[in-house]
Amino acid sequence: MTEAVFYVFAACAVATASMCVLSRSAMSAVLWLTATMLSLAALYVLLGAEFVAAIQVLVYAGAVMVLFLFVVMLLNLGHPTTDMRGPAAMAATVVIAGLLAIQLFALWSYSPDRLAAEIAQAPEFSDPASLFAAGQATRDDAVARGVVGAVAAPLFEVYLVPFEITSILLLTAIVGAVVLAKRKI
Amino acid sequence: MIASQWVWLAVAFPLAGFLVNGALALRRAPATTAVSIVGPGVLLAAFAVSLGIFFGLLRDPPHQPHMVPLWSWMPVGSLDVTLAFQVDQLSTVMLLVVTGVGSLIHLFSVGYMREDPGYARYFAYLNLFVVFMLVLVLGSNLPTLFIGWEGVGLCSYLLIGFWFSEKANADAGKKAFIMNRIGDFGVLAAMFLLWRELGTLEFADIAARAPAGLAPGGAIVTLITLFLFLGCTGKSAQIPLYTWLPDAMAGPTPVSALIHAATMVTAGVYLVARTNVLFAMAPLSSALVAGVGAVTALFAATIALRQYDIKKVLAYSTVSQLGYMFLGVGSAAFAGGIFHLVTHAFFKALLFLGAGSVIHAMHHAYHATHSHEDAQDMRNMGGLRQHMPVTFWLMTIATLAIAGIPPFSGFFSKDEILASAFARGAEMPVYYVFYAFGLAAALLTAFYMARLIAMTFLGDNRSGAEERRHLYEAPWIMTGPLLVLGILSVIGGVINLPVFAGGHHALEGWLEPVTAAGAAFARVELPHGSTELALVGGAVLVGAVGLLLGYRATLTRKTPPAREAPADTGLALVLNRKYYVDEIYDAAVVRPLVWLSRVVLWKGVDQGLIDGAAVNGSARVSRGFGWLGSRLQTGQVGVYVVFFLVGALWILRAMIR
């Protein structure tokens, strides 16, 4: 059942992503990407990351993509001409992106068992359940503290430093955006 | 008597003369008187020293040469080249010839060159020449000899190009130097071989070590002697390096007499005699020496037949006579070669100086009438006997001497050489051929000398009516030396009178200690009795016939003056143009070499290949690649991404094994 749902949304994600890449206008590209993000959010739920899925919908699809839309409309790029490159570039794209996909698609073959085997190096002892105890602990934690708590705890404890850095990052981005985009400084 | 230790004085005097005259030459104001005193004076002083040494030696003939070391020149490990003089019988003979004949020629020059603007320079060069010539003959080892050997070449170069404003003269000087250098290459190579094989370059040590250290008749000694002989062909103008000598007549005539007849050109003969042990050990080389000498003697004599320039005739005659000397030393008659060297110095110097005297007179005559005729062309002369009798008679004596008419000096020396060659024929029949060549050359010698005398002094005067009144005998300062040389040409033979003439080969005996080492390997047993007399008779006959023929051939036909003369044709032209050897050398060696250097090596290899293709080419290729890279940088982000991804694909590919 889970698998079937997964593949449905996976197909959705691929289809919408393809449309995003191939759509004629910037506006539709942004919209298609939003659709992809929503599909991904569904997949996140399937993969046991409910909170991330929520954030994906709220922040990513909801805020960031709106920002994109806003800019697209600001620049009024709704004209019908396509910005697709010519056939040569098309061919190059197919070759390059295809090769890249082939190389990266090798990851398809990963199952938890294989990963465990590779990490533990001794197949007979590679019990994914014991090796990946951290995953199980998180799931238990989610049951105990709720999905937010399970993520929040490490975020503010272990990942305090990166968290603070993100604040600097955002500050930088704000200052930068203001400096660049303001009509008059 | 002056002891041998003072031999350096003989060198020091001319050296001082060179310095003084050189300093005077650099002054703007001419110092004719001072030069006239210093120039010949130092030579006379040197001659006095030489005489002293000679008499010292005469009183007490040494078995070992007296060594006079000056200073250590190139001490490197076991090689210790010392600048040293060696006084022995051979070097003393040469010393006397050089300083003696040199003195006479210096004196003659005072008259001959007095009016030249380069008078001081001339004497400086001449003095320097004597210095080097003495170093050459006195040097106790090959490197010291080589200083002199090259030094005389240098002075010859400077004196040939003395009137350097004429390109032909400067060319001739350069040609002489370079041809000599080719020969010097041989001497150097011989030195290297000797050093490797015997570990010494001292003449005395060579003579002592060679018999044990080298295989007689072996390849190495043959090679050494061949290299040495290459040097001799250069210096003594033998085939194939003879062409510079006729050109060298571009120098002042006394120079021709001193350097290109009496002394320098005989250095090759001296060298062979000095290293006689090596040549005696190498019969093949000796045969080659004799052969080259014989061929040169005949070959040069044929050219001399059709020359009109009086000095050119004498020049080819010199080449020819040098050939005789080599025939002699090549026949193991080392003393005989030296004998002819000495007598030749007398009569050839006399001939040249006489010619100088003639040219001097002709030149003055033409100068007086502002004529631009050639003062050296015999076709413009004729009948000079009336105007310059002293010169005529003295030159006639010399002609008889060179033609081998007894009892003049040349008769004895030439006869001894021919006899030696004939004698060697018993061992190596090829020497009979050489003998025949020598005899033929003797005939031709007599012929062209008679022609010279006849054209110059006899018959009608062709110089022109106006000029005729300006023809005078030379002043005493010039005729005086001529007279002395004339006497020597007559009596020179006494130093080595053969037995049949009542002598006992004095020179040969005198040189015995020097030639002994060689004599151990090759000794000439001169024919005795009837054979000897037959040979002598034949030679004399040949000489006489030649003279007669030459005289008649010249005087029976009318000789037109140079400007009216018809162009030579046929064989005469070939002879007149010296068999076109110069042209052949030019076309076969000089031009190809210059072409090779300029077109192939310089423009092709240097500028084209190395600089163009490799050096600038690599720079250009680099810039080309850079330009290409720059073009790829189109400014289009798409292109950048493509390159980025190509790199990414490569890295990921490397990661998936």
Added chain:
Amino acid sequence: MTEFLDSIGYGQWILHALVLLPLLGVVPVLLGPESSAKWTALTVTTLELVLSAGLWWALDPSRGTLQLVSTTPWIPTWGISYRVGLDGISLVMVLLTTLMLPISVLGSWRSITKQERGFYAMMLTLLTGLVGVFLALDLFVFYIFFEVMLIPMYFIIGVWGGTNRLYAAIKFFIYTMAGSLLMLVAIVALVWRIQVVTGLTSFSYDHVLQHAGAAGPLAPWLFAAFALAFAIKVPIFPFHTWLPDAHVEAPTAGSVLLAAVMLKIGTYGFLRFAVPFFPQVALSPAVSRIVVVLAVIGIIYGALVAMVQPDIKKLVAYSSVSHLGFVMLGIWAGTLQSVQGSLMVMISHGFSTGALFLLIGMIYERRHTRLIADYGGIARVVPLFSLIFTVVALSSIGLPGLNGFVGEFLVLLGSFAAFPLATVLATTGVIFAAAYLLWALQRMIYNRLDNPENERLTDLNGRELAIMAPLLAGIVWLGLYPAPVLRRMEPAAQRYIQLTRPSHEAAPVAVTGSAARVRP
């Protein structure tokens, strides 16, 4: 003299003083007025010459080892110290350098008219570099001096040179750098190999020399790198094409120093470093064959190409290629005579070629052309110039009695044992040398005086005579009495042979046994 030198502690400070003095001299040159720059430079270089003269006595002539060695730690982490010292070979090279500098300064007296301060500052810097190269006994220090010299020379050519000076300067720089950078890698690699074996990281010459065998299988490559650097500097055919350009475009002083001293750094490098470090490689039959063939090609090729040059400076430049070929031949022959001969050629080439360039510079100042065809017959107008030019040319030709002969003779004599055929071929170089120089001599100072511009030439003045006098004296002195110089160098030359011999019998044994070829 020796006592006096000892009493002032000469040996302790002299080497440092020689390196530092010119550098310090740069300061007053740059700070002083433009007009006094040359005087300051002359003073400093003359002082340097005077100071260096004492080395002649300070060196113990009986030993071939390095003497007056002084070590100051510099970069201890890498085993680098400022280490200097000298033996007979360095001695004559240093003296040649210090002699040439005041002469070059005097030779630039009138010809350098713009930015004099800069010029003389560069000259002094160059002096430091040159002296440093010959004294350095640490590979790092040597490399640094080797490179640093490029800069002043680059400026001397590029700023004060002829019309095509930019091309020549950059060609000179890049050519030389290409070789030296590879040598840098080789130096590092060699020291690393030695460090692996001995556990000690040290760039000290002695240490490296002692353990150079540690290079093992890398030795051929390392030698190739060293050899390339030096071959370019020498220059050996076919790495020589920078030389004609650099010589032609450089101002007189540049040409003089380039020819008289800088080219010797290449051969010095072979003698001091490349061959003693890797004798098995360097003197192996294959490498020997290559080097000797290239040397002989250089001798003949240089002479032939010199013959057809229309530009007198280029002619002299190519003649350098020819002369340096003798040096290479002598070094590789490895007999005492040939090595000593090589050293003599190095010295006498410095004198003759330096003098030739000075003379060309003098006539160039008057006539502003270097084309042989523009002259002709000037012996009538400038007899003194012509006389000196002739003498110098003859010394370059190798006339016995003048300096050029001694070296060439010894090289050829010594090399004959090892490479008979090559030596015989090389000997033909004496013929070609006569051909090109005499031909040039004839076209320049003899023949007919047919260019009216040449009639106004003035003869050498006092300053110019003063410049030439020491060179002429050297030419004659070295030609007739080189024994003192030969004796100074002999122990060092012998040491070179010892260093290269044990693994390789360079000199054949006597065939006849009559005389010892080479003193052991």
Added chain:
Amino acid sequence: MTDGMALLGPALGLSAILFSLGVAGVLLRRNVIVLFVCIELMLNAVNLTFVALAQLHGASGQVMVFFVMTVAAAEAAVGLAIILAIFRHKQSVDLQNINLLRG
């Protein structure tokens, strides 16, 4: 072992495909905004990988997704500001017209 864990491989594969699609978009498009959109697609693909792996390795993977989102937001702010700036100069956001700098 949850159901999701069994989907590790497919999730990783899907993320690879999406990433490649994003790359393809970058190669294919000229509109700067669309390019940026495609880059966002790449980031999303990576997020999927993080989430898939988080099943095994615990919450840290999810935490990272937050960071990625933050970064994406920051980049979006600055990036869009840059796009605005260039639009002011060129009145276009087509990369074809943005090639003043080259060579």
Added chain:
Amino acid sequence: MNRIDLGSPLGVAMALLPEILLSTWALIVLLVVSWRHETAQDSRLAGWLSLAGLLVSGAGLAALWVTGATPEGLPQMVALDPFRYGASALALLAAAGTVLISLGYLEREGLLAPEYYPLVLLATAGMMFLAGAEDLIVLFLGLEVMSVAVYVLAGYNRADPFSSEAALKYFLIGAFASGFLLYGIALVYGTTGTTNLSIIGAQLSGRPIPLMAALGLGLLLIGMGFKISAVPFHMWAPDVYDGSPTPISGLMATGVKAAAFAALVRVLLEAFPSAIGLWQPIVAGLAIASMAAGNLVALAQQSLKRMLAYSSIAHAGYMLVAVWTGTHAGAGAVLLYLLAYGLTTLASFGLLTALGRGGEREVTYDDIAGLASPRPAIAFGLSVCMLSLLGFPFTVGFIGKWYIISATVAEGQMILPVILVVTSVLSAGYYLPVIMAMYMRPAPGPDHHAAVGLSPTAAAAIALSVAAVLLFGLWPGGLLDLAGTSARTLTQTGLPLAGP
């Protein structure tokens, strides 16, 4: 020995003292400029304040360094070792130089928005995070902080289409590369379950590298390769350097590059020493390509600014040679070379600002002809810089190259050093013409160089740099020891480094 417990908040604060000081200071400066952002004076004030901030941060850094701060147990998030301090110091130095050069430059170019300086500070903070990252997430975030700030700075000259274009290109390709980097982090995390470099190193040691980790490493290299502008990920660099305000080009070539290299070295040596067989060929390939392409294309340039941009690619190649070794010596060489290159490049870009205006894009070789006589000091400085870039003795550039060659040769590798020196020879073909133009060619016109000049602050900064270039070239001993010892503390997991 100052042991810091990274588990406690106080410990974290201490460990991050320089970064915290700098970020806080950036906030203060931001506050100040929000009040005063009108006149040139305001801009100058912000500049001096920022300089003070850099000094303060430097003091914090020095406090850590001098006390020899080391972590209690395994380092988390940030490293506490001299390698970080060294790299951070380089970033601070680069920023300080940039600020000094900018002081006069901004006024001249009319770029008076004083947010410039806080952005420089924030970028520097990002560099310091990047250089000190002990965790891939910190690395990524530091990189982004730095990048975002530099994107903005590149486009700071809004009136200039070139500047905007530079920002856009930098941003687009930067974000694109970030995707790869992030993917790499994800895969490495997937294999090891952690993002801590030391633990990754421990996890991966002693066994074959799983495919996922290998792919992750590859993607990381791609992402880092972009930042260090290694060929073929370099093509943005010339355009961006060219279009950006010149001091920012200087910052990119020095600070950004230094931080990225420090991070690369740390990642490869701490997290992937056991994968050395995997990444060595790649690094070698990148190095060769960078050296060759950078030098070759630089040969074809007419504009000095672009030439310096391409030469920075070549220098990245040189440093990659040192990275290739995977040894402490190599890391030390990278550190030293970064300093050498940083000093020289900063001075070069600074001098470039003196030569022209309008972004200096049009300063060509012909423009500086004959500069030496009217402006001897500038000509001298630029010559020293060119020689140092060329790697000429008596400059620190030579010491840097020597160190790289030593480190590489010590691994028995000869080919890379040989390529290094051969391509260095090529570089003479474009460095020397600079000197040649200034000293050996006549000026194009009589008053051609009248406008050439430097502000006193820039002059001081450049003079200091040039003096340092020469000084360290003569007495590199202390510097070498510092670089060597700094690099030796790089790995604290106790894992053996690769190499014999």
